[in-house]
Amino acid sequence: GGLKGCLKVRGSQIRHLLEAKDTFLFDCDGVLWHGEKAVPGAPGVVNTLIGRGKRVFFVTNNSTRPRENYVHKFYRLGFTDVRREQIFSSSYCSAVYLRDVARVRGQVFVIGGKGIRDELREAGVPFLQEEEQERRLDVDGQPQPDATIFNCDLSADVKAVLVGHDDQFTFLKLAKASCYLKDPDCLFLATDNDPWHPLKDGRILPGSGCLTAALEVATGRKATVIGKPSRFMFECISSQFSGVDPAQCLMVGDRLETDMLFGSNCGLDTMLTLTGVSQMEDAEVYSKSERSTEQSFVPDYVVDSIADFLPAFEE
Ligand code: PLP
Ligand code: CA
Numbered sequence: 023g024g025l026k027g028c029l030k031v032r033g034s035q036i037r038h039l040l041e042a043k044d045t046f047l048f049d050c051d052g053v054l055w056h057g058e059k060a061v062p063g064a065p066g067v068v069n070t071l072i073g074r075g076k077r078v079f080f081v082t083n084n085s086t087r088p089r090e091n092y093v094h095k096f097y098r099l100g101f102t103d104v105r106r107e108q109i110f111s112s113s114y115c116s117a118v119y120l121r122d123v124a125r126v127r128g129q130v131f132v133i134g135g136k137g138i139r140d141e142l143r144e145a146g147v148p149f150l151q152e153e154e155q156e157r158r159l160d161v162d163g164q165p166q167p168d169a170t171i172f173n174c175d176l177s178a179d180v181k182a183v184l185v186g187h188d189d190q191f192t193f194l195k196l197a198k199a200s201c202y203l204k205d206p207d208c209l210f211l212a213t214d215n216d217p218w219h220p221l222k223d224g225r226i227l228p229g230s231g232c233l234t235a236a237l238e239v240a241t242g243r244k245a246t247v248i249g250k251p252s253r254f255m256f257e258c259i260s261s262q263f264s265g266v267d268p269a270q271c272l273m274v275g276d277r278l279e280t281d282m283l284f285g286s287n288c289g290l291d292t293m294l295t296l297t298g299v300s301q302m303e304d305a306e307v308y309s310k311s312e313r314s315t316e317q318s319f320v321p322d323y324v325v326d327s328i329a330d331f332l333p334a335f336e337e
Contacts, residue, residue: 026309026312026318026320027305027309027318027320027321027322027323028294028302028305028306028309028320028321028324029322029323029324030302030323030324030325031293031323031324031325031330032325032330033333033334034334036325036330036331036333036334037334039272039293039323040071040076040331040334040335042270043076043270043271043272043291044076044077044267044270045076045077045078045079045266045267045270045271045272046071046076046077046078046079046271046272046274047078047079047080047081047256047259047271047272047273047274047285047290048068048078048079048080048081048274048275048328049080049081049082049250049273049274049275049276049277049280049281049298050080050081050082050084051082051084051219051276051298052220052275052276052277052295052297052298052299053274053275053276053295053297053298053328054068054080054099054101054328055099056220056222056297056298057221057222058099059099060099060100060101061297061327061328061329062327062329063327063328063329063331063332064101064327064328064329065099065100065101065102066329066332067328067329067331067332068101068103068104069100069101069102069103070331070332070335071331072103072104073103077263077266078104078108079108079109079110079259080092080104080108080109080110080111081110081250081255081256081259081273081284082109082110082111082112083111083112083213083214083216083249083250083280084111084112084137084187085111085112085113085116085134085135085137085138085186085187085213085214085230085249086113086135086136086137086186086187087111087113087136087137088113088114088136088137088140088141088144089106089109089111089114089141090106090140091137092104092106092109092111093105093106093109107262110255110258110259111137111141112186112213112214112248112249112250112255113134113137113138113140113141113186113213114141114258115248115249115254115255115258116138116141116142116184116186116211116213116248117138117141117142117144117145117147118145118258119211119248119254120142120145120147120182120184120209120211121145121146121147124182124209124211126147126181126182126209127181128148128179128180128181128182129148129149129150129178129179129180129181129182130142130147130148130149130150130180130181130182130183130184131149131150131174131178131180131182131183131184131198131199131202132149132150132183132184132186133183133184133185133186133188133191133195133196133199133233133237134184134185134186134187134188134213134230135186135187135188135189135190137186137187138184138186138213142184149184150175150178150180174197174198174199174201174202176201180202180205180208181207181208181209182208182209182210182211183199183202183203183208183209183210183211183237184211184212184213185199185211185212185213185230185233185234185237185245186212186213186214186230186233187213187229187230187233188230188233191233196233196236196237196240199237199240200237200240200241203237203241203243204241209246210237210241210243210244210245210246211245211246211247211248212230212231212234212245212246212247212248212249213230213248213249214229214230214231214247214248214249214250214280215229215230215231215234215245215247215249216229216230216231216249216280217229217231217232218232220298220299234247249280250275250280250281250283250284251279251280251281251283251284251287252284252287253284253287253288255284256268256284256288256290268288268289268290269289271288271290271291272290272291272292272293273285273288273290273291273292273293274292274293274295274328275292275293275294275295275298276294276295276296276297276298276299276300277298277299277300278294278300278304278305278308278319278320278321279300279319281294282294282300282305282318282319282320282321283317283318283319286316286317286318286319287317291322291323292321292322292323293321293322293323293324293325294321294323294324294325295324295325295326295327295328296324296325296326296327297326297327297328302324305319305320305321305324308320
């Protein structure tokens with residue numbers, strides 16, 4: 023027998039798939055764009071799907087932007103018909119989780135940036151504002167380690183710690199978050215657990231999974247992950263749009279460990295596009311070693327780029 027999944031699709035096979043599915047979930051970076059550059063052909067594909075009345079959703083682990091900001095980015099890159107209701111980012115879904123699922127009473131301590139703070143504010147979830155740091159000197163004129171002076175404000179009534187991408191991450195934030203998490207009733211959430219992201223010229227950006235890992239080591243606890251591969255983003259979609267049937271959905275992504283596993287966890291057919299992180303060989307390695315199909319890293323379908331959808335739109 024051949025390999026499970028990994029069916030490279032072209033032409034009429036793609037056309038049949040587009041006809042068979044009424045709902046398309048797209049990962050963003052690596053599928054629709056690379057940073058500030060659209061993947062050639064991707065805007066045409068998304069605009070056409072929307073124009074033909076397909077339901078299109080965007081599921082991104084990138085927590086750095088509020089949805090409003092994503093709407094502008096989509097437009098700027100040529101995806102002209104995307105509304106914020108279609109965008110399910112890890113920061114938005116984290117805010118929904120805290121408001122509707124955890125229903126935290128008290129404050130959230132945030133390790134993260136503007137995307138997270140804006141979404142929490144809009145959801146009406148109170149969070150602790152980071153105060154300015156001051157440095158104190160000890161008797162020998164040595165700067166005191168911040169953490170030993172300030173640590174956490176135990177009067178602040180913190181009921182959850184949320185960790186996401188934070189380019190201002192400090193030892194002090196790590197120390198404070200660890201302190202709050204000593205309380206077993208304090209929730210421990212992560213927007214996503216991504217290890218790293220590709221940048222131009224082979225450089226990488228460490229992902230928020232690194233920050234979550236630091237906090238897990240410091241506390242001996244495990245974070246609840248909101249973003250892919252957790253099912254929660256799909257639950258957000260299903261609760262906000264009626265009649266979303268997993269059997270009618272196609273999840274398109276570029277990373278096996280997040281996007282394909284997310285699709286599999288949610289019972290969706292999955293498609294890997296080779297414009298991003300994972301390549302065909304990576305999928306074949308999983309395909310050879312996997313025993314069950316319940317939790318699978320292996321895509322059902324593979325395309326070189328979602329631009330391969332374009333010919334399928336023509337009669
Ligand atoms: N988080 C950060 C900080 C990123 O920069 C990226 C991609 O560039 C991601 C997450 C992954 O985003 P996506 O899920 O859209 O691939
Ligand atoms: Ca991606």
